[in-house]
Amino acid sequence: MRARDLMSAPVWTVDPQTPVKEAAEILSEHGFTALPVVDDDRLIGIVTEADLIRGCIPVETRSAYPHHSEAAETTVGAVMTSPATAMSSGTDVADLCQALVDARIRAMPIVDGSRVIGIVTRGDVVRVLAREDSAIAADVRHRLEIYGGTGRWKVEVHDGIVRIVDLFDDETDRHVATLLALAVPGVVGADFASAEEVER
Secondary structure (H helix, E strand, O other), X not given: OEHHHHOEXXXXXXXXXXXXXXXXXXXXXXXXOEEEEEEOOEEXXXXXXXXXXXXXXXXXXXXXXXXXXXXXXXXXXXXOEOXXXXXXXXXXXXXXXXXXXXXOXXXXXXXXXXXXXXXXXXXXXXXXXXXXXXXHHHHHHHHHHHHHOOOOEEEEEEOXXXXXXXXXXXXXXXXXXXXXXXXXXXXXXXXXXXXXXXHO
16 A cells, blocks of 8 residues: 555645644644645645644743743744655555654655645544455455456455455466555455365
8 A cells, every 4th residue: 555545635735924823724624733834836844733832822921831932933934844754655655654653743745756745644544444344345356356357356354454265376366466455445464365275
């Protein structure tokens, strides 16, 4: 499975001159956790919920936290994280997930060169993992039928793990069918059996 299989597109973006309040409204209205920041269609940063709230709420004098008297920053360019980590649409989802965890970020912009074409969030990944086995099986079956014809494949899915039974026993077809199954959103593993193995 690749980033393109679960990214949200088109993606909302803001520019460095966007007011912090406007960016906060976009995040709030749409339930986003982050917005890519672009300048001349080129990714230059990302603004997250944490970036927006940092230093933007006046501190009460009785607060235990140090008081900052400076004026709050009012534009996205002043509070964004830059440079932003980004990945291409062809990135393996396993690598993308590892990057989200290792960098402790909640959203990954997906780019074509430096142009933002989508975004993947931790929530997107969790939704894919939560996909019903029946929906996964239907998708796998559909892909296999396009590749090798109808009536040839038997597909079972349990907890995201696909088991494919092939009426023919062709090693090349097994390899291709496994790759097709692994590309379906929600699949966490795939194995193969011939009809003879199932009968035994």
